[in-house]
Amino acid sequence: MSKLSIITVNFNSSSFLKDCLESLQDVVVDGEMEILIYDNGPTDKGLADIIQKFPTVRLVSSERFISFSAANNRAADVSSGEYLFFLNPDTVVRSGAVEALIQFIKYKTDCGAVGPKLVDAMGQPELSYTPDPGIFSEAYMRILRRLPLGMQKNLYNTDNTRKVDVIVGAAMMVRASAFKDVGGFDEMFPLYLEDSDLCLRLRQAGWNIYYYPKAEIIHYRGQSGGIKKSESTSKLLTSNTFKYRQGQLRYYAKHKGKLQNMMLRTYLKWKYRKDRERLRECLRSELIAEK
Numbered sequence: 001m002s003k004l005s006i007i008t009v010n011f012n013s014s015s016f017l018k019d020c021l022e023s024l025q026d027v028v029v030d031g032e033m034e035i036l037i038y039d040n041g042p043t044d045k046g047l048a049d050i051i052q053k054f055p056t057v058r059l060v061s062s063e064r065f066i067s068f069s070a071a072n073n074r075a076a077d078v079s080s081g082e083y084l085f086f087l088n089p090d091t092v093v094r095s096g097a098v099e100a101l102i103q104f105i106k107y108k109t110d111c112g113a114v115g116p117k118l119v120d121a122m123g124q125p126e127l128s129y130t131p132d133p134g135i136f137s138e139a140y141m142r143i144l145r146r147l148p149l150g151m152q153k154n155l156y157n158t159d160n161t162r163k164v165d166v167i168v169g170a171a172m173m174v175r176a177s178a179f180k181d182v183g184g185f186d187e188m189f190p191l192y193l194e195d196s197d198l199c200l201r202l203r204q205a206g207w208n209i210y211y212y213p214k215a216e217i218i219h220y221r222g223q224s225g226g227i228k229k230s231e232s233t234s235k236l237l238t239s240n241t242f243k244y245r246q247g248q249l250r251y252y253a254k255h256k257g258k259l260q261n262m263m264l265r266t267y268l269k270w271k272y273r274k275d276r277e278r279l280r281e282c283l284r285s286e287l288i289a290e291k
Helices: 013-024 049-055 068-077 097-107 135-145 148-155 176-181 192-205 239-257 257-273 276-290
Strands: 004-010 033-039 058-063 084-088 091-093 111-118 163-165 172-176 206-217
Touching: 004 013, 004 049, 004 068, 004 192, 013 049, 013 091, 033 049, 033 068, 049 257, 068 148, 068 192, 068 239, 084 097, 084 176, 097 111, 097 172, 097 206, 135 257, 135 276, 172 176, 192 206
Parallel strands: 004 033, 004 084, 033 058, 111 206
Antiparallel strands: 084 172, 091 206, 111 172, 163 206
C-alpha cells in the first residue's frame, strides 16, 4: 500500500495543472506516493502533453462528464494510499506542505481530515476553513469578507492550528479508512459544499477536522470548474454561481431542517426574482437530488 495518494480532477484545467504537478515533484514522504489525475470528460487537449512530461502520474479517464464529487470518488476507488490528498488543479504546493500535513494526520490519531493554509497568488490568506454552513454562519462569513483586511485578520485567525467544522476542499488530506467508512463524497453535490458535507459526516462518525497553517498552498480560486471568469456572470445555468446554489440547496435539504430550508428558498426566490426560469431550474435540480 502507498503511504499517500494525491488526487486531482481535471476538467479543462491543464493550464493550471502543469504548475500544480511541478510543485509536487520534490515532495518526499516516508513510503510510496502516487499521483492520480481523473480526466473528467476528455476534452482538454493540453492534458496529453502534461502526462508525457510527468510519466509517473496515473491517468484515470472518463468517457463522460460526472460530478466533481463522483470524479474524486472514482479516483479514490483505484488509489492505494493510507492517506488521500484531494488537491485542486489550480493550486501550487509550497515546499514542505505535503510533508507537514502527512506528519500531522499520522500522529494526530483523532484527525479524520486536515487542511492547510490557503493563500492567493499575492500570498494573502484565503478562506481555508469555515463553520458548518447554515443561514446564520453563511451570513456571518459573507459580512466577514467585506470587512477591512485588518478586521478580518482579528476575526478569522489563520495563524494557529485548530479544530474546525470544515476545511476547504481545494486542498484536503483525509485518512483513507475514515473516507471509506463514511462512504466518500456525496455524488449528488455538483461542485460546491461537497467538502462541508464530507467534514460533517466525518465529525458525526467521531473524527475531528483540523486546520494546520504550517502547511501552505497557493490557490488560484475558481479555476477547477473549467469555466472562465467572464462566463461565470453570463449564464447562471452553466456558472459556478449556479453550481454553488445547487450544492447549497442539497446541503440544506440534507442537514439543516425545515426552518433553514424555508429561509434559504425564500432568500433565493427574492435574489433571483427577475430570473424565474433559472431559479426553477435550480430548485428542480435540488428536488431531483433528493430522489
